Amino acid sequence: SQTIHQWPATLVQPVGSPLSLECTVEGTSNPNLYWYRQAAGRGLQLLFYSVGIGQISSEVPQNLSASRPQDRQFILSSKKLLLSDSGFYLCAWARDGEQFFGPGTRLTVL
Amino acid sequence: GQQLNQSPQSMFIQEGEDVSMNCTSSSIFNTWLWYKQDPGEGPVLLIALYKAGELTSNGRLTAQFGITRKDSFLNISASIPSDVGIYFCAGPQVSNYQLIWGAGTKLIIKP
Numbered sequence: 001s002q003t004i005h006q007w008p009a010t011l012v013q014p015v016g017s018p019l020s021l022e023c024t025v026e027g028t029s030n031p032n033l034y035w036y037r038q039a040a041g042r043g044l045q046l047l048f049y050s051v052g053i054g055q056i057s058s059e060v061p062q063n064l065s066a067s068r069p070q071d072r073q074f075i076l077s078s079k080k081l082l083l084s085d086s087g088f089y090l091c092a093w094a095r096d097g098e099q100f101f102g103p104g105t106r107l108t109v110l
Numbered sequence: 111g112q113q114l115n116q117s118p119q120s121m122f123i124q125e126g127e128d129v130s131m132n133c134t135s136s137s138i139f140n141t142w143l144w145y146k147q148d149p150g151e152g153p154v155l156l157i158a159l160y161k162a163g164e165l166t167s168n169g170r171l172t173a174q175f176g177i178t179r180k181d182s183f184l185n186i187s188a189s190i191p192s193d194v195g196i197y198f199c200a201g202p203q204v205s206n207y208q209l210i211w212g213a214g215t216k217l218i219i220k221p
Contacts, residue, residue, distance in 0.1 A: 032207050043198070043213045044153075051207060059208075090152050097141055097202045099209055101152030 002027035006091050006102035013109055019064075019078040021105050023091030026072065031093040033074040035066055038088040038104075050074060081109045112137040116199050116212030124220050129186040131215040133199035142182035143209070144173050145198040153198055157184070186217075194219050 003026045013019060025031055035047040046059045048066035056066050063082050067075045074091055086109045092099040116133045123129060133142070141160055145153035157168050159175035159182060166173055170187045186193055199212040 034208075041216075044211050046208060049207060088150075092152075094207065097209075098143060098155055098158055099200075100155065104150070104152050106150070 002093070002095075002100065004091060004093055004100060004102040006089075006105050008105060009103065010106045011108070013081050013107065015083055015109055016080050019076070019081050019085070019107070021076040021089055021091075021107075023074040023076075023102055024072055025074075025093045028072070028093065028095065030071060031095065033068065034092040034094065034099060035074065035076050036090040036092065038090060040087075044090070047076070083109050085109050112139075112201075112203055112210045114199055114201060114210050114212040116215055118215055119213065120216040120218065122218050122220055123189055125189060125191060127189055129189055129193070129217060130183065131197060132181060132183045133201075133212045134181040135201070135210075136180065138179040139182075139201035139210075140179070141202050142173070142175050143200040144171075144182070144184050145200065147196045147198065147214075149195065156197075189217075189219060191219055193217055 005024050007022055032051050034049045036044045037047055038044050049057050050068045053068055053071055064078050089105045091102040114133050114135050144157045146156050147153040157166050157173040162175055162179045163177045164175040172185045174183045194217055196214040196216050198214050200209040203210050
């Protein structure tokens, strides 16, 4: 069966510090991968998606970047965090159009 | 572009009541997905619909794919406390690998 992991689960970072969130998928190969952000009480905002190693599509221009160094690894990064980067970050993989989510990372930027 | 309008935005119900929510679009969708998100967790796929007119159940949940392919409904019968959370509808975008998401329906059960 397939599983998706995200870490860390929670993170508190100062403004201006770097960020690296990691997502890994097990039990499937060459999945489409996605990073979403969710503000408190709000819907899902797609940030990046990837259809293969090294292939990244950005949906919203902002302070973040994504990379896919391995088939089942997806990384979300920032060089300098902003207050507005706070939120709940979700990684997902897709099969036949259905998306399956990880447990999320709660990021608080102070 | 394609958009999904989900309503209601929130619902306050008594335990035991039936719940109904819906998603509509001006565009045709070939698939409708319904997810539930518990607080502090990632969304979980509840029901997937692939055919116009399809009615699918998952326990106390029933979802329907509208005959026009522009809407979908999710019903929950005899709600219980663990039904609280945010319910999202979603459908695949025609041009790429993305899903279009509704804004969510927040279900709250009155004590």
